[in-house]
Every structure is written in structure tokens, then in C-alpha cells.
Amino acid sequence: MPIQSGGMPHHSHPFYMPVKISSLTSLSHYATDNIPATNSCIMFVWEGKGQLEIDGELHSLESGIIMTFAATSKLKLKTEQQLQGMWIEYTSMPNHRQEQNFLNGSPALHHASAQLIALSGELYSAWIEPDDRKPFKVQQLFTQFIVDLHHELAAKKETSGSWIENVFEYIEAHYNEDITREQMATLAGVSPEHFSRTFRKIMGQTFSAYITLLRIRRAQQRILTSSPNLTTLAHEVGYEEGTYLSRKFKQLVGLSPTAYQNKNKKIVALNYNHTAILRVLEIMPQLGVYSDWHRSLEQVPASKQLTMNEGNSSLLFDSIALAEPDIIISYNIPENKILTPVAPVIELPFMQMSWREQFGLIADVVNRRQRAEEWLGHYDGLCHAANKKLNHSIGSERGTAIVWELSSRAAYCFSSSYGRGCQILYGDLGFKPPSIIMENGIMDSGYLVSSIEEIGTYPADYIIITSIPSSSEGRKRLSRLLRSRDWKQLDAVRNNRVYILNQGDMFYGFDPLSSQAQLKELLRVMTS
Incomplete structure (x- = not known):
């Protein structure tokens, strides 16, 4: 270790020390403006599901995810399924400014290793039930936790294609504009040829085919939730003429926009609430998520029940793709993006619509408005x-x-x-x-x-x-x-x-x- 003049050791890296460790359920009690600016935070989700907004940016929470951020960040938590996990505040010694903390600004770790999960459980237990015979146990476990987390984040960084993520974000925002492969390659900082190879390897289709798919999916969403003029709709999704949109629509969907709007559609519902809405509308979804209480009311064939596999998006994708749905209904969560190749996703904002509003919107999508109004009249x-x-x-x-x-x-x-x-x-x-x-x-x-x-x-x-x-x-x-x-x-x-x-x-x-x-x-x- 290098020695400074005067014989004191020089620390090239700060020493991290936990200040508070608590159950994730207590997060709503923590106002970040009450946490010292020199502290930083870690959120580790063991069970449940939700969304965390950090400085205006939305992140999906699920089992095995770890988020790191500065105490000066503005947080807003939305829980969809009860969250269980660990919330840590820590500081560095000597007192480095928190923006120098190597963890702050790190991407989320989505699939923590079994070793890190086990270590987090030991750390939490040691904090809430201190052992006077082992006064340094918490610090030892926390140091090991930080080291292991750093290693897993570094491994993720080495294997992730960050430029691809940037490209997809740009495409989502500009799909209805005249964007080219060459523009995207420049944005990614790679050659057009390398961009094309990588894009096709990840998506299973060319860049231009994906742009077409995205435009038609957006057109399907608009057709399902309103009755737009075909020419207006064409302009909205990036085409100049309604007839050209209609031709592309039929090539991809197999039906004209009008025929698609009027057909009886196969539906997949990705949560309890929307499955229940469909059943009240007398529609059996091709696949739906059912609660134990709902299953006690009616016998649902196993083939119609969808299990939301935490942390296994590929298995979820395969299950939904096999059902060949015409529509997928979900709350607006980031994971919906992987389902774009399968079918249009009707996204409902979480906690911003009453159950009556959700009921009415889904009734319009499936052409059952009259049934919804009759049911609401009975309920009133x-x-x-x-x-x-x-x-x-x-x-x-x-x-x-x-x-x-x-x-x-x-x-x-x-x-x-x-x-x-x-x-x-x-x-x-x-x-x-x-x-x-x-x-x-x-x-x-x-x-x-x-x-x-x-x-x-x-x-x-x-x-x-x-x-x-x-x-x-x-x-x-x-x-x-x-x-x-x-x-x-x-x-x-x-x-x-x-x-x-x-x-x-x-x-x-x-x-x-x-x-x-x-x-x-x-x-x-x-x-x-």
C-alpha cells in the first residue's frame, strides 16, 4: 500500500460502510431529501413486482433485481405485487462526494446470482439481529456484498451491447420518421454491416422489417382503441398514403385494417385484473393470469392459465407466442417490448385509471361496450x-x-x-x-x-x-x-x-x- 509523507496510508479507493439496512417495505417512509447527500442507496428485490422512477426515468422491479443510486435522486415507487427485499443506505470513508461512488449510475443488475442473494440475506439478518460476540460481522458481510456486486456489474458491462439499447430507444421514439440503417449505425458507432448483423442476430429480422413491424403494431393499437381515418393513421405511423398502409397491414397481419377491427380476436391478459374484466365481458382469454380467488369461482383449464415466470422472459415469450394472440393486454411495463413480434400490446397506465375506466377501455377494444354498460348499471x-x-x-x-x-x-x-x-x-x-x-x-x-x-x-x-x-x-x-x-x-x-x-x-x-x-x-x- 502506498505511504504518504508522515507515515499515513493512502487510500486509492474509499471504504464503504452501511448506515441503515431495512426491509424494502419501509421504502415509502424514506424521503430522499432527508437522506444525507454523502450517502448512497441500494435496493435489492427478493420477491414481488413493481416500478421505480429515478429522476423521472422508469425502471421495472422484479425478483433478483438490484438498483443503485445516489441519495440525491428523486424516487417514486409503484408496487404491483407486494415487494420484499432489502433497502441499504451507506456512506464512504473518507467522505468522498457521493457522485464519485463507483456504484452510482450503474445499470440495474437484473439477475443477481444465488451467491449474492444468499449473502444479502445474511447481511440483512446480521443487521436486524446483531451478535455482540461478532461486532464486525455486518461490516464484513457488507464489504463482501459490495465486492460481489461490483464483480457482477462488471461482468454484465462486458457482455452487454449498450449501443443496441440506445438504438432501440431511438427507434421507439422515431419509428414514424424516415430513419435508415446508416443513421442507426452512426448512432451506435459501428459500421452499417456490423449493425445489420448484430440487429438481425438479436431480433431475428432485418432493421427495415422491424421498422415495418413496429409501424403496423402501432396502427393496430390505434385501430383497437379508437376509429382513426386510414389516411390520418398512415401519417401517424410514418406512411404517406392510407392505401400503402393498408397493403403493408394486410401483408403482416393477414387482414385489412377494417377486417382486423371487426374480427373476434384471441386475447392474452398479463395480469389478474384484465383477465377478470374479460371474464365479466364473457370472453375467455386464450391465456390469462388468474388469482387463487378467481380460480375458486370457476374452473379454468390449465391450458388457458398463464404463469408469469419471474426473471425468465424467454419462457414467457414462448408461452404467449404459442397462443398466437391477436391482442395482448397489459399494464405499461418495460417488458412489453419483447412481445412486439407476437402481437400488438394494449398498455393501460398503472394506478392512473380506475377499474371502471379500464373496464370501459377493454370493452371498447373487444367490441363489448354494451355488455360493460349493462354490468355497470347492475353494479351501480x-x-x-x-x-x-x-x-x-x-x-x-x-x-x-x-x-x-x-x-x-x-x-x-x-x-x-x-x-x-x-x-x-x-x-x-x-x-x-x-x-x-x-x-x-x-x-x-x-x-x-x-x-x-x-x-x-x-x-x-x-x-x-x-x-x-x-x-x-x-x-x-x-x-x-x-x-x-x-x-x-x-x-x-x-x-x-x-x-x-x-x-x-x-x-x-x-x-x-x-x-x-x-x-x-x-x-x-x-x-x-
């Missing part, structure tokens, strides 16, 4: 009857209500944009969310996270618990809550207005089928 009738019954039972002044979903490690409450029965309580039945969760920003994130023991600090006139922990550890924490002073002093507890339903799978859905069941269950317990 149920809501009217429910409100009359509540008026008789508890009065017209509803008061506040809060919904909790308990896992083994944390408790979650929600806004109406996230569902979980809140779309009914706050939207259909006239209850209000407690001011404390409004002040904590639930309308921005869609949900808040608390420890189970802290639920007693969130007062509401009515408390609904839709699921309780399945583990012995979680049950013990729930038991401590129910014995706590804060809990016993809540008005809802003293007035016998706490409803423990433990039907998390039913309340997870944000669709017509689940909402109707949730309405009936909420009415049953609140008027019994």
Missing part, C-alpha cells in the same frame, strides 16, 4: 342498495375508514387508486380516508407502509383488515398490536368497528368481479 344498483342499508344502519354521515393489509413484516394502507376495497369505501360508499394518511402523501404513492405495531397510531372511525400474517412471527406482532394501549384507545376499537376479514386474495383485485365481491363483503360486516 348494488351500490345504491348498499348506501340505503348503510344509512339505516350507521347513518348518512359515514366518517373515516382505513384498510390495512398485513404481511409478516409490515402493514399497508391504500388509496382508492390502488384498490384493496378502498375504491369502494371512498368512491361508492362515501367514507373518507383519515387525515393522517392524506398528510403522509398517500394520494401520490397510492399506499403507505407501517410496522404492524404502529397501526394504533392511525385513528379512523372504521378499520378494515383484509389480510393477516401467515407466519408465526407476523401473528406474534399482530397479537402485540391487539394488546397495545394505542390500539385499545382507538375509537374504532372501543365502538366495535374493527373488521378482520382475512380475505386478502379477494381484496387484491382491482376489477369489476373483485369490486362486486368486495362491496358485498364490506356491506355484510359493516351492517351485521
Whole structure:
């Protein structure tokens, strides 16, 4: 090691030290502007699914992914399936400026090795249950974690074709313009010949064929979600004439745009909510994702059920391609791009559309608007009857209500944009969310996270618990809550207005089928 004058060692690299390690479920409690600017952060997802927005850029979260970023980054988390994992804040010694941290700005590691996953579990356990006999264990594990993460990120960088990623981003933004192979090769910094070989190896088709495919897919999406004039549509996707678009459309799809719009289509739905919408519209998807609760309502052939294989996009692609769908319905997630060669993907924005709006849009796509309106009329009738019954039972002044979903490690409450029965309580039945969760920003994130023991600090006139922990550890924490002073002093507890339903799978859905069941269950317990 080099020695400076005065005999002190010179550190060519900083020494990294963990400041805080916690469960990923606590992320919503961390405002990045409250984290010291000298710190950096690591997010490691063990289970679940969601999206993380970092400084305006959206990243998909799934099992095995690791994200690294500076504390000065602006974060926004959206959870689709409950996230489990590890959230780390760390600093460097000596106190280097955080932008010099070699991890900041690194690309996401999408498939952490089994060794790194096991090491992360040891690190988390050592942090939350320190061993006084091994005071340096956390630091040793963290140092090894950083070293292994660095090695895996370096290996990824060596094997990734970063210029290809840049090219695809450009194509997505400019597919309707006159872009050429030579322009893309210049953008990539490679020869046109090398560009063509690499592109065809990755995509299985030429650059020009892919541009045509992308334009026709965009045309299909527009045809399915509106009724554009053919000439206008041609201009939108990059062609000068409607007749030329029609010819290209028929070559690729096998039908004219009009015939495609009118045909009965084979559909693949990539999540529970959209599968349920299709079933309410009396359509059996070619493949759909079904919840356990949905499967308890009807027998679904195994051949019609789609398993979302975490971290295995090629297997998912093969399953969907074999179904030969005419339409794929999904939320707007980055993984949808790999499905472009298979069929047009109708993307619905996550947490930005109510279940009624999603229902209506999908009904239009599959030409079942009348069926949707009939069903909504029936549902509104149920809501009217429910409100009359509540008026008789508890009065017209509803008061506040809060919904909790308990896992083994944390408790979650929600806004109406996230569902979980809140779309009914706050939207259909006239209850209000407690001011404390409004002040904590639930309308921005869609949900808040608390420890189970802290639920007693969130007062509401009515408390609904839709699921309780399945583990012995979680049950013990729930038991401590129910014995706590804060809990016993809540008005809802003293007035016998706490409803423990433990039907998390039913309340997870944000669709017509689940909402109707949730309405009936909420009415049953609140008027019994």
C-alpha cells in the first residue's frame, strides 16, 4: 500500500460502510431529501413486482433485481405485487462526494446470482439481529456484498451491447420518421454491416422489417382503441398514403385494417385484473393470469392459465407466442417490448385509471361496450342498495375508514387508486380516508407502509383488515398490536368497528368481479 509523507496510508479507493439496512417495505417512509447527500442507496428485490422512477426515468422491479443510486435522486415507487427485499443506505470513508461512488449510475443488475442473494440475506439478518460476540460481522458481510456486486456489474458491462439499447430507444421514439440503417449505425458507432448483423442476430429480422413491424403494431393499437381515418393513421405511423398502409397491414397481419377491427380476436391478459374484466365481458382469454380467488369461482383449464415466470422472459415469450394472440393486454411495463413480434400490446397506465375506466377501455377494444354498460348499471344498483342499508344502519354521515393489509413484516394502507376495497369505501360508499394518511402523501404513492405495531397510531372511525400474517412471527406482532394501549384507545376499537376479514386474495383485485365481491363483503360486516 502506498505511504504518504508522515507515515499515513493512502487510500486509492474509499471504504464503504452501511448506515441503515431495512426491509424494502419501509421504502415509502424514506424521503430522499432527508437522506444525507454523502450517502448512497441500494435496493435489492427478493420477491414481488413493481416500478421505480429515478429522476423521472422508469425502471421495472422484479425478483433478483438490484438498483443503485445516489441519495440525491428523486424516487417514486409503484408496487404491483407486494415487494420484499432489502433497502441499504451507506456512506464512504473518507467522505468522498457521493457522485464519485463507483456504484452510482450503474445499470440495474437484473439477475443477481444465488451467491449474492444468499449473502444479502445474511447481511440483512446480521443487521436486524446483531451478535455482540461478532461486532464486525455486518461490516464484513457488507464489504463482501459490495465486492460481489461490483464483480457482477462488471461482468454484465462486458457482455452487454449498450449501443443496441440506445438504438432501440431511438427507434421507439422515431419509428414514424424516415430513419435508415446508416443513421442507426452512426448512432451506435459501428459500421452499417456490423449493425445489420448484430440487429438481425438479436431480433431475428432485418432493421427495415422491424421498422415495418413496429409501424403496423402501432396502427393496430390505434385501430383497437379508437376509429382513426386510414389516411390520418398512415401519417401517424410514418406512411404517406392510407392505401400503402393498408397493403403493408394486410401483408403482416393477414387482414385489412377494417377486417382486423371487426374480427373476434384471441386475447392474452398479463395480469389478474384484465383477465377478470374479460371474464365479466364473457370472453375467455386464450391465456390469462388468474388469482387463487378467481380460480375458486370457476374452473379454468390449465391450458388457458398463464404463469408469469419471474426473471425468465424467454419462457414467457414462448408461452404467449404459442397462443398466437391477436391482442395482448397489459399494464405499461418495460417488458412489453419483447412481445412486439407476437402481437400488438394494449398498455393501460398503472394506478392512473380506475377499474371502471379500464373496464370501459377493454370493452371498447373487444367490441363489448354494451355488455360493460349493462354490468355497470347492475353494479351501480348494488351500490345504491348498499348506501340505503348503510344509512339505516350507521347513518348518512359515514366518517373515516382505513384498510390495512398485513404481511409478516409490515402493514399497508391504500388509496382508492390502488384498490384493496378502498375504491369502494371512498368512491361508492362515501367514507373518507383519515387525515393522517392524506398528510403522509398517500394520494401520490397510492399506499403507505407501517410496522404492524404502529397501526394504533392511525385513528379512523372504521378499520378494515383484509389480510393477516401467515407466519408465526407476523401473528406474534399482530397479537402485540391487539394488546397495545394505542390500539385499545382507538375509537374504532372501543365502538366495535374493527373488521378482520382475512380475505386478502379477494381484496387484491382491482376489477369489476373483485369490486362486486368486495362491496358485498364490506356491506355484510359493516351492517351485521
